[in-house]
Amino acid sequence: MNGIRGQLQRLGLYRASGHEHFSGSLVIPVINARGEVTEVYGRKINDNLREGTPYHL
Secondary structure: OOHHHHHHHHHOOEOOOOOEOOOOEEEEEEEOOOOOEEEEEEEEOOOOOOOOOOOEO
16 A cells, blocks of 8 residues: 555554544654654543443554
8 A cells, every 4th residue: 555545554543444543532642852753642532432442542
């Protein structure tokens, strides 16, 4: 998969199904001392989630 969507999938922001992994979440990048994004944190912002859906990603 090429392009931006492919890059986002390789980074884990898109699932193999093409759905956004952090859909419905507030997403915060974790940045190291060199200013590089090393990971992302997601927190679901709705309380009406399907059973078993984690609040923290």
